Amino acid sequence: MVGRFPPDVERALQRAGWRLGRRVETARWRAELVGLDMHPAAEAFLAEFGELVVDVDGPGRTAARVPFELNPSLCVGEEDRFLAWGDETGRSLYPLGELDQGRYFLGMDDRGVILLxxxxxxxxxxxxxxxxxxxxxTMPTRLQAGG
Known part of the structure; x- marks a missing residue:
């Protein structure tokens, strides 16, 4: 890997609209997601990758490649889920969007880790x-309580 991302990943992100230096406004997500504080890691990530719809499919390394959408608005109404799992894992979670066309939610913890x-x-x-x-x-690693 010469650049920031492997070539196939960079192509998928670019097809979704990403480019180096891309910036989107995050204030609307702060207003929509009641009771959740957008931590700095989520804000930086969403400012660069928010609003992307990444259309990947087919076999992957250890799991199927499935599309995902980085739009926290898709998680409105699920604030309690993110708060509860934040308490359970000892991390502050903020919604990022959806994985596999709404089958799962995506979030980010205050350490910058992307979570299912x-x-x-x-x-x-x-x-x-x-x-x-x-x-x-790549199959994500399941977290335990307090993890």
Missing amino acids: VETWVAAFGPGDQGLIALCEG
Whole structure:
């Protein structure tokens, strides 16, 4: 890997509208998601990658590659889920969007780790590493309480 992302991941992100230096406004998500504080890690990530719809599919490294959408508005009404899992894991969680066309939610903890959030929580990895895992079809690692 010469650049920031492997070539296939960079192409998928670029097809979704990402480019180096991209910035989107995050204030609307702060207003929509009642009771959740957008921590600095989520704000920085969403400012660069928010509003992307990444259309990947097919076999992956350790899981199927499935599309995901980085739009916290898709998580409105699920604030209690993110608060509860934040309490359970000892991390502050903020919604990022949806995975697999709404089958799962995506979030980010205050450490910058991208998470699958459902009736359980699993980590894809921090920031760019987590995006690579999502694009390449890498199974997330399930978190335990306090983890």
